[in-house]
Amino acid sequence: MAKRTPGLEKVVSIIPKALHELGSKQEREFYQHWVLWHWADIIGEAYAENVKAVRIERGSLYVYCRNAAWSNETRYQMPRIIQQVNNYAGGEMVKEIRFSRSWREEDWAPQRADEERAEKEVPEVNVGRERAKMVLTPDDLAAAEKIGSGTEDEDIALKVRQLYRKDRQLDKLRLARGWKPCPTCGRLRPPQAAACSHCRRQAGxxxxxxxxxxxRDIPWARCKEVCEYVPECTPQLLNEQRAALVQLMASKVAANDRTSMEAKTLVMLYRCLPPDKLTDEAVKRALYELRFSMYWPPGYTPPKRYEAIPLRRAAKRQYGKGHQEGHPKSSGASEEKG
Structure with missing residues (x-):
């Protein structure tokens, strides 16, 4: 194979630069469609089968849900979904999730029809009946009789011998269907698989x-940066491991801790924020959202929402107006002025 000519760039680095040169609008529209195309990778196959991403408009992600149960689940998981979408997009693309007023069954009808057609085309095979047809050799039968010979309980020894014979029959059935030894451990593997289930699980x-x-070393790393060290990483895998680490670290950080290195690392991991963008406001808001996953010291009182998340201008005016009307000093001052 010829060596790569020095100076040539990879496609994965050329596309972002070309989009950036087209302008912020085209770049944002591309990544919005990119999120919709990879919705199943971001949120998971099981979730994507019941919740369909339709469009992203003005910071809102519009979704169709199969039924009310999935709508409630989406409301409950909304912060996590927004965080996963923004992590995949590489920036703050979605701020909220909105639901459609109507349900369109035809969005899933073609997919279900293909699945039902595929299930009908694949004939059902009774593995137990096929296994029982496999004939064991005299060596296999002799090896089965040796198993459990020193066991006092004859019933247990009989069951173990039966399991051994069934396992040998299953191996013969698999060999007859084209299974081959795993190159790593020697266990039988399907013909289309490169390794056995044990080795694949260990590799995963x-x-x-x-x-x-x-x-742990780069808490703010996104998928592109993690892939430089782990090329096999996928967005879904990264989101799963990030969520697991967030839960583990949050259980060890006190809810009123905002200054320790553990608390700041937790915020960088949860928000994908590099150290230069880690502000006091970002720490306060992120830890408020994680308050129920953190350790509550004795006598701890959770803060109010407006203490961690600033009120909007209209709500702030309304809150200040109601606060002044109910305050005795403010009412007394107004009477003296009158």
Whole structure:
């Protein structure tokens, strides 16, 4: 294979630069469609089958939900969904989630029709019946009789022998269907799989551990930065590991702690904020949202919402007006002035 010519850039680095040169509007529209295209990767396959992302408009993500149960679940998970979408987009793209007034069943009808058609085309196979047809060799039967020979309970020994014979029959059935030994551990693997289920599970756990290690060193890292260290990382995997680390760290940080390094690291991990953008206001607001996941010391009183999240201008005027009307000193001052 020929070596890459020095000076050439990869496509993943050329596209963001080209979009940036087109202007902020085109760049934002592209990433909005990018989020909609990869909705299942961001939120998960099971969730995407019941909650459909339709469009992003003026900082609002519009979704269709299959039923009221999924609407309630989306309301409950709204902060997490917004955070995952913004993490995937690489910036603050969505501020709120809005629901459609009507339900359109036809959005999922083609997908369900394809799934039902695929299920009908695949014939059902009784694995137990096919396994029972496999004939064991005399060596397999002799090995089965040796199992449990020193066990005092004959019933347990009989059950163990039966399990061993069934396992040998299942291995023979798999070999007859084209299964091959795993190149790593020697267990049987499906013909279309590169490794057995045990090795795939172990490899997945290794990837998750590497992603968590990167997040511990760079809490504000997004998917693009994590992929530089862990190329196998996906947005869904990153969101899962980030959420797991947030829950673990939040349980060790006191709810009234806003100055320690652990609290600031928790905010950087939760908000994907680099250290130069970590302000007191961002720390206060993020820890307020995580207050129910954090450790509550004895005598701790949770703050009011307006103490952590500033009121809007109209609400602030209304709150100040009502506060002044109910305050005895303000009413007395007005009477003296009159």
């Amino acid at each position: 756990e290794d990837i998750r551990a590497r992603v968590r290690a990167v997040l």
